[in-house]
Amino acid sequence: MFSLGLTGLLVRRNLIFVLMSLEVMLNAAGLAFVVAGSRWHQADGQVVFLFILAMAASEVAVGLALVLQIYRRFKTLDVDALSAMRG
């Protein structure tokens, strides 16, 4: 699932798709933590998953606000078009 998210990050050229792929990658990392914690019967994996959850929430909030600003300013969400911006 992590590789799927990474592929999405590289392939898609829409900013919202990039953010969603980031979500998938974070989710996959959390899944790995929980699986490891369940394998050795430790609660630490779930604790780390909670931290990942908090981080993903704040990251998505800030990222979506940035996306809104970019859309207002450039009227596009295409990363290739945005890569030419110079202030």
Next chain:
Amino acid sequence: MELTFYIAGAVAVLATVGMLTRLNLVHALLYLVVSLLGVAVVFFVLGAPFVAALEAIVYAGAIMVLFLFVVMMLNVGRLAAETEKQWLTPGIWTGPLILASILMIEVVYLARGGSAGLGAGELGPKEVGIALFGPYMIGVELASMLLLGGLVGAYHLGCRKAEKPEIQHDADTHERWADTSGDLVLAGTDRSARTP
């Protein structure tokens, strides 16, 4: 028990592939929700019911609503009625519906068969809470500070300032480089020297 784990994992992966191959943002969001719910079922099968509930509530609930808000804000007034008519055709929601119904059947089966515990048994919310507020206290504080920073940053970036409208020029023309009338100022350039 193992079979449910593999089915839920397969549903999650299939929904993620579906998300990546959709062209429409809302369809992709639909698949992403199904993927997150599949991961939640995987957590439940693995014996982590607390984390499974949090995944369903926070990820599939809150974060997806955030995404949906932004998608709807970006879509304002752009052929809204026609696209809505297109969205309601049955070919679109059958894929997520099938995957979600598989997950639903699994959840019903798990609820009837008692709680799961693949791996090394179940870890309830009690153990997680003890670990969270015992040795990981600093982490909790750091997470709270991070969330506060995210809140303030998102508000600051999201609020619409009364800014001077920036004139759009064609790319790489002389006017574009000379014009700095907007709020964005080229770093390291002297405004008075450029503008007459």
